[in-house]
Structure formats: structure tokens, C-alpha cells
Amino acid sequence: MFFLQSAMLWGLFAVSIPIIIHLLNRRRHRTVQWAAMQFLLKATRESRGKKRLRHILILTCRALGIAALIFAAAVPVVSKFFGLGSGKPDLIVLIFDRSASMEANPKNGTIPRRELSLQRLRDAFADLEGTRLVLIDSASGIPQDVPSPDVLAELSATAVTDTKADLPGLLSTAAEFLAETPGRAEIWVASDLQSTNWSANDSRWDSVRASLTSLQQQPRVRVLALGGENADNQTIQILSSRRSGTNLLLDLRIARGGDARSPLNLPVTININGARTTESVTIPGQEMRFIKTIPLPSPDDHGHGWVSIPGDGNPRDNVAFYAYGPARPVKSSVVAAGEAASYLDLAAAPDGFGGQSADTIQGAAAASLVTADQSAILWAEPLPSGPIAAELERFLSEGGQVIFFPPSADSDNSFLDISWSAVGVAERDQFFILDSWDHDDGLLRDGIDGTPVPADRLRAVKRRIPEGEASVLARWDDTQAFLVRRVVGRGTAWFIGSLPDYTWSNLGDADVLLPAVQRAVLAGAERFDSGYLATVGSSVAEVKADEIRERLDDYGSDAKAEPEYLAGIQKLGERTLAINRPASEDIPDVIERSALTGLMEGTDFSLFEDTSSSGRENVSRGIWRGFLIAMLFFLLSEALLCLPGKPVATHTSPRPPVQHAR
Numbered sequence: 001m002f003f004l005q006s007a008m009l010w011g012l013f014a015v016s017i018p019i020i021i022h023l024l025n026r027r028r029h030r031t032v033q034w035a036a037m038q039f040l041l042k043a044t045r046e047s048r049g050k051k052r053l054r055h056i057l058i059l060t061c062r063a064l065g066i067a068a069l070i071f072a073a074a075v076p077v078v079s080k081f082f083g084l085g086s087g088k089p090d091l092i093v094l095i096f097d098r099s100a101s102m103e104a105n106p107k108n109g110t111i112p113r114r115e116l117s118l119q120r121l122r123d124a125f126a127d128l129e130g131t132r133l134v135l136i137d138s139a140s141g142i143p144q145d146v147p148s149p150d151v152l153a154e155l156s157a158t159a160v161t162d163t164k165a166d167l168p169g170l171l172s173t174a175a176e177f178l179a180e181t182p183g184r185a186e187i188w189v190a191s192d193l194q195s196t197n198w199s200a201n202d203s204r205w206d207s208v209r210a211s212l213t214s215l216q217q218q219p220r221v222r223v224l225a226l227g228g229e230n231a232d233n234q235t236i237q238i239l240s241s242r243r244s245g246t247n248l249l250l251d252l253r254i255a256r257g258g259d260a261r262s263p264l265n266l267p268v269t270i271n272i273n274g275a276r277t278t279e280s281v282t283i284p285g286q287e288m289r290f291i292k293t294i295p296l297p298s299p300d301d302h303g304h305g306w307v308s309i310p311g312d313g314n315p316r317d318n319v320a321f322y323a324y325g326p327a328r329p330v331k332s333s334v335v336a337a338g339e340a341a342s343y344l345d346l347a348a349a350p351d352g353f354g355g356q357s358a359d360t361i362q363g364a365a366a367a368s369l370v371t372a373d374q375s376a377i378l379w380a381e382p383l384p385s386g387p388i389a390a391e392l393e394r395f396l397s398e399g400g401q402v403i404f405f406p407p408s409a410d411s412d413n414s415f416l417d418i419s420w421s422a423v424g425v426a427e428r429d430q431f432f433i434l435d436s437w438d439h440d441d442g443l444l445r446d447g448i449d450g451t452p453v454p455a456d457r458l459r460a461v462k463r464r465i466p467e468g469e470a471s472v473l474a475r476w477d478d479t480q481a482f483l484v485r486r487v488v489g490r491g492t493a494w495f496i497g498s499l500p501d502y503t504w505s506n507l508g509d510a511d512v513l514l515p516a517v518q519r520a521v522l523a524g525a526e527r528f529d530s531g532y533l534a535t536v537g538s539s540v541a542e543v544k545a546d547e548i549r550e551r552l553d554d555y556g557s558d559a560k561a562e563p564e565y566l567a568g569i570q571k572l573g574e575r576t577l578a579i580n581r582p583a584s585e586d587i588p589d590v591i592e593r594s595a596l597t598g599l600m601e602g603t604d605f606s607l608f609e610d611t612s613s614s615g616r617e618n619v620s621r622g623i624w625r626g627f628l629i630a631m632l633f634f635l636l637s638e639a640l641l642c643l644p645g646k647p648v649a650t651h652t653s654p655r656p657p658v659q660h661a662r
Contacts, residue, residue: 011070018062058641065634072627090183091132093174093219094121094146096158097191098138099165100585104192104314107229112314114160116226117190118153120610125149136173138165138197139537139565143177154560161565162316162536162581165197168204171221175211178219185219187212193225195591196584198599205599212603220604223596228609231313232258234266235586238307238320238578239289242522242529243327245355248294250322252307255287257588270294272305274554289448301326304532304569304578306555317586319555321569321578323532330525331373332358335366336380340405343500343508344378347517356521371395375524377402378517380499382411389415397489399527401520403443404495406464416486416493418468431459432498432505434482434512437474442485443494443516444474453515458498460505466495490527494520534577536567547573 102114109116125133126149133146137157146152167189174187191197212218239251256264264283269276272294281288296303304323311318332348334341341360348358358378361369366381367388374395379402384392392402392415406420413419426432434455437444446452455474463476466484474483482497496516500508507513534540543549543564553569563570567580596607 011073012067014070015063015067017066018059054641058638061634061638061641065631065638068627068631068634072625072631088128089131089186089220091134091178091181091185092125092128093134093136093143093177093185093187095167095170095174095187095189095191096135096137097165097167097189097197098158098161098163099192099194099197100162100316100581101194101197101314101588102192103160103316104233104588105231106226107231109231113192113226114158115153116610117224118158120224120226121188121190122149122152125152134177136170136177138167138170139163139562141166141170141173143173156560156562159560159562160316161561162567162585163565164537164582164585165191165194167191167198168202168208171208172204172211175208175215178215179211182216184217187219187221189221189223191223191225193223193590193596194585194587195589196587198591198596200591200595200599209600209602218604220606221600223605223607225607225609230257230588233313233317233588234264234283234309235314235317236268236307236309236320237583237586238322238533238580240526240530241322241324241533241578242526243296243324245327246296246298248296248322248324250292250294250307251289252292252320253287253289254281254283254309255586256283257313260286266309269308270305271308271553271555272296273303291448296324302576304552304576306553306569308555316567316581319567320580321553321555321567323569323576323578324529325532325576327355328373328528330356330375330521332356332376332378332521332524333369333371333374334358334360334378334380335362335369336360336378336405337362338408339501339503339508340380340499343513344380344405344517347500347510347513348376348378348521350514350518353518371400374400375527376400376517376521378405379403380405380407382407382409383413383415383419385413385415393488396491396493399490399524399530401491401524402493403517403520404466404493405499406497408499408501414468416468416488418466418470418484418486418493418495421465421467424463424465426461431461432463433460433477434458435475435477435479437483442473442483443519444483444512445519454511457509457511458505458507460498460507462504463498465497470495490530492520492523532576532578534579535582536565536579537582541570541572541577541579543572547575552576 096117098114102117103112105112106116111119125131128149133149133152134143135146135152135155135157136143139161140157144157146155152158171187171189178185178187212221234254234256237253239253241251242249254266254268260283266281266283267278268281269278270292281290292307294305302323302325304321306319306321308319334344334348336344341362345358345360349356363381366379366384369377369388369391371377371391371394377392377395377400383389383404396402404415406423410422411420424432437453437455439446439452444453444455463480463482465480470481470484470486472481472484474481476482476497480497484495486493486495494516496507498505498507500513502508541564549563550571551563551566551568552571555568570577570579593607597605
């Protein structure tokens with residue numbers, strides 16, 4: 001509670017007036033001892049305590065009535081957001097979440113959470129005349145003074161974006177700002193509590209709490225969460241795009257919210273260079289992933305477009321953008337010898353896979369390997385060392401893929417701190433059998449349609465175990481690792497524990513080797529096409545010193561929004577990029593209240609959840625009428641106490657009857 005006319009509180013000194021009058025009246029009467037009066041005093045001594053209590057109550061009611069009148073004149077305000085007992089701060093640092101998820105409508109509502117937040121904040125700030133307001137928006141993360149709360153909704157720093165929010169980083173920025181700004185301050189956070197933006201497992205939370213609690217005057221932290229449940233919403237993403245001859249292959253993912261027990265028919269619009277087509281897609285469950293092939297006019301042209309679904313609970317996640325350049329062949333290199341080299345060559349460039357080629361390199365010639373135009377490298381020799389090892393690490397960091405198979409000859413070499421064990425040989429008439437593998441990730445994952453790779457058909461009589469720190473994605477039946485992964489930059493190094501040689505295993509069959517190798521080859525080829533894809537807020541999407549930003553698509557945007565924070569097809573100098581929102585913004589999960597309380601443990605923290613879906617409700621209200629009612633109550637009580645009591649009946653001895661003479 002705080003007061004809009006705090007100067008009126010000086011009138012509280014008037015509360016002392018009834019007390020002063022009472023004391024002066026007591027001094028007006030002199031006490032004179034009179035013997036006959038002692039009998040009367042003795043008669044009334046028993047009721048003196050009750051009279052004194054009534055006089056005290058009368059005096060108290062008079063004082064409280066005057067105090068209630070003064071409080072009403074000072075116009076007190078209680079805010080549901082501020083809470084009871086709060087005073088007016090000197091400074092408010094507003095952390096405003098304007099990530100893409102904030103454009104979602106609450107259930108049964110038509111106003112996005114971002115706009116709802118602005119309306120609630122505007123009402124709250126209207127009661128804080130004279131308080132300095134500093135805004136830190138989630139897109140720029142830069143503190144800036146706001147001259148008036150009335151213009152908050154008109155600022156570009158509160159407009160729509162396609163970015164994500166980094167709440168630990170924003171709170172750290174607020175703490176750094178307050179460390180240099182004296183005064184009684186509060187931190188307000190307007191957010192939808194999306195779990196990916198709060199990053200509960202981020203190690204920075206320890207330093208955030210330490211920064212806030214170590215301030216000379218610890219600020220209150222108030223979190224405003226609006227809207228309750230989300231309205232029904234569907235999202236679309238382009239996971240990757242790849243040019244294949246005169247076709248563009250888009251890896252699409254469509255997810256749906258709400259009840260997914262029945263199939264959903266959804267029209268999908270595809271725009272390519274201004275031409276649009278629409279087709280219906282049936283989503284059988286919670287989500288669906290599929291490859292969309294788009295025919296292109298020429299193998300040498302450039303172009304761009306977008307894929308969209310109809311508007312729903314959040315318009316920011318209904319479109320995904322793509323761009324492409326001239327077709328280029330998919331090249332791979334095979335570093336192997338003997339039978340293994342033949343099978344690996346066939347797997348890297350199978351018959352009928354147009355545009356794919358593979359070169360086989362043996363022995364010492366591997367030192368001259370050129371990786372600049374390669375998609376993947378299949379290596380079945382002793383692990384590389386020296387200059388070629390450095391070249392492969394650079395290749396991996398740029399998005400290339402390397403699959404290492406065990407060499408026939410023993411070697412002590414290691415690569416990325418991973419080495420091969422000695423050759424293990426199965427017992428007579430026994431095999432090493434692949435027992436378990438990751439069906440959702442890695443080279444042996446299930447197909448887009450859910451069809452599993454028949455990895456259980458693999459039989460091996462010889463193997464080497466990849467040893468070192470790596471993620472295991474498949475194991476033999478004795479729990480030893482068969483397939484492990486090490487991520488290096490944008491690329492991946494894979495280690496497979498047997499050779500495609502029939503003296504080792506039946507890995508040369510197409511059941512396992514072909515899908516595994518092709519997935520690595522296509523993932524490596526995406527490093528060329530990925531040059532056309534970027535994420536809003538990433539370093540790739542930033543304008544360089546000699547570049548000018550220009551938007552090319554016609555999907556539409558908010559006039560107030562800054563273009564660097566929006567998704568779309570943008571031309572940055574000579575570069576053409578399809579810039580999309582971060583995939584994390586499509587995850588609807590919110591942080592648990594207990595987890596949020598744990599993150600803010602030790603700070604003066606409070607959470608205000610407003611489940612209203614409209615902008616009509618105010619977050620603060622005046623309570624001066626309540627003080628006027630209290631004043632009337634005290635004055636009426638004083639009047640009742642001043643009423644004279646009932647007369648006390650006196651009892652006398654009956655007179656004897658008068659005898660009349662006859």
C-alpha cells in the first residue's frame with residue numbers, strides 16, 4: 001500500500017488534538033477535600049473502573065476517526081501486484097519478456113500475453129508518479145530509461161519479436177545496473193514463465209542470486225505472469241533444407257497443442273519465389289515430421305520462400321522460412337583398403353542416388369585429403385594424427401561428418417581422445433549381436449515414418465570397442481559400445497565398432513551400413529545449404545560492418561518492430577538468409593512454481609499470477625472509501641459511547657402505614 005497524496009499524512013498530527021483537550025480539561029478542575037463528599041465517593045467507587053474504560057474508548061474512537069479521515073485524504077492505493085505493506089520505490093527495473101512465445105493468446109482470450117502485460121504494467125505505473133522506470137527488454141538486453149509509463153506500449157523495445165529470452169542473463173544485467181544506482185529499487189519481471197527461457201538448470205543462477213543479495217539495498221523481485229493456459233496452437237518448423245538437383249528437400253515438423261486423440265487436417269501453404277500452393281496434411285498425433293520435395297525451375301538459380309499454417313493461438317510460430325542457392329554435387333571420401341573400401345564406396349554413393357560421388361584413398365595418400373568440398377569422410381585406417389588430424393578437426397567444426405571404422409592393424413593412435421581397443425573375437429559358432437540402440441537419435445534412429453533400422457540383424461565375429469569420453473548410441477549384447485558420438489563444433493565424429501568386411505561382420509549388408517552412411521553424408525551436405533539458414537539473434541544473422549539489412553519476403557511484420565529481431569528472408573549485403581525463430585520458442589512447457597521459487601531462494605521474491613484473458617482488469621485499486629467508512633464507524637462508536645446510561649434505581653425502606661384517628 002502506498003499513498004498518491006502522501007503530503008496529507010502530515011495531518012496525522014491532528015490525532016493528538018482530542019488527547020490534548022482531554023488533558024487540558026483535567027487541569028481545569030481543582031480538588032477540594034470535603035468531609036461529607038467521602039460518603040458519596042464511597043458509594044460510587046465500585047463503578048469508577050467502568051467509567052474510566054468508557055472514557056478511554058471514547059478518546060480512542062475520536063483519535064482513530066481523525067486518523068481515518070487523514071488516510072482517506074492521502075488517497076491510499078493497494079496493488080495486487082505490489083502486495084500489502086509495500087511502499088513506493090524510487091526505481092523500478094522492468095525486465096520485459098518479448099520472446100516469440102509471448103505472442104500466444106491465453107485460453108478463451110484474443111489479446112497476446114505481451115499486450116496484456118503492457119496493459120497491466122501501464123495501470124500499475126499510473127499509481128507510481130515520480131518513480132524512475134528503467135526498461136530491459138529480452139531482445140536487446142540493454143537498460144534504457146522510459147520517460148513516461150504512458151509511452152511504454154509505443155516503444156520499439158516492447159514490440160513483437162521472434163527471439164528467445166534469457167532470464168538468468170537479464171536478471172544479472174538488472175543486478176549490475178542496480179549496483180551502480182543508489183536508492184530503494186524493485187525488479188519487475190513480465191514473463192509467460194516458459195521453461196526454456198528461464199533455464200532452471202543453468203549454472204548462472206547461483207551468481208544471479210549472489211548478485212541480488214549482495215546489493216547494498218536488496219531489491220524486491222516481482223514476477224508478473226499472465227493469462228493462464230494457452231489457446232489451442234499449432235507450430236511449424238523447418239529442421240533442415242537441402243538442394244538435390246532440381247529439387248529442394250525441406251525437413252518439416254508440425255506439432256499441435258491441446259487434445260491430440262483425433263487426427264487433425266491442416267492446410268499447409270508453400271510459397272516459393274512468390275508463387276503459392278496449398279495442400280492438406282493430416283497430423284495423426286501430437287506431431288508429425290516429413291520431407292517435402294519442392295521442384296525448382298533450374299539447377300543454377302537462387303530463391304527463397306516460406307511454409308505456413310493457418311493462424312491460431314500464436315501467429316509467430318505459424319511460418320518457417322527457407323532460401324537456397326545453386327545445386328552442388330554431394331562428395332564423400334573413403335579412406336580404407338580391401339573389401340571394406342568397396343562396401344563403404346557403395347554406401348557413400350549408391351546407384352540411383354544422383355549427384356552423389358565418392359573417392360577412395362588408401363594408406364599414406366590420406367595425408368593429402370582435401371575436405372573443403374566434402375560432405376562426409378569414411379575412415380577405416382588407423383586413427384589420424386598430425387596435420388591430417390588437425391584438418392579433420394577443422395572439417396568437423398565447420399559441419400562435416402566423419403565415420404571412423406576400426407582398422408585391421410593394431411595402432412596406439414587416438415583422435416579426440418578416443419582410441420580403439422584390441423580386436424575382440426567371438427567364441428566359435430557365436431556372434432557379437434547388436435542388442436540395443438537409440439531409436440530417436442543418431443545414425444540408427446528410426447525413419448521419419450517410424451520404421452526402425454533392422455540393426456538386430458547385425459552379426460560380428462570381430463570387433464573393436466571405441467574407448468574414451470563419448471555418447472553411446474548403440475551397444476552389443478554384452479553392453480559394450482558399438483556406436484559412439486563426439487560433437488565437434490557444427491559437425492559430428494562417429495565411431496562404429498566393426499568393419500564392413502565379411503571376415504569381421506555382415507555390416508557390408510545394406511540393412512545397417514546404408515542408412516547409417518547416408519544419414520552422415522546428407523548431414524554433412526547440409527553444411528553447404530545451412531549457409532542459407534539462420535536463427536533470430538544468432539551471430540550469423542548479425543549485420544557486418546559493410547552490410548545493409550533488407551527484407552525480401554512478403555509475409556508481413558509489425559511496423560514498430562526492429563527487423564533484426566524478426567524472422568523472414570533477409571538480404572545482408574551479398575548474403576541471403578532465411579532467418580527463423582529459435583526452436584525452443586515452440587516448446588509450450590512452463591516452469592514449475594516450486595522450481596521458480598527455488599531459483600529465487602534467498603531473495604525478496606513474489607509471484608503474481610493473473611489468469612484473466614482480457615485487458616479490462618486493473619492490477620491496483622484505491623481504498624480511500626474504506627478509510628471513510630472506518631471514520632464513520634469510529635465516530636458512530638464515539639457517539640454511542642457518549643450516550644447517558646440508564647438511571648440506576650434506588651431502593652429505600654418502606655414507610656410504615658399512616659394510622660388515621662377515628
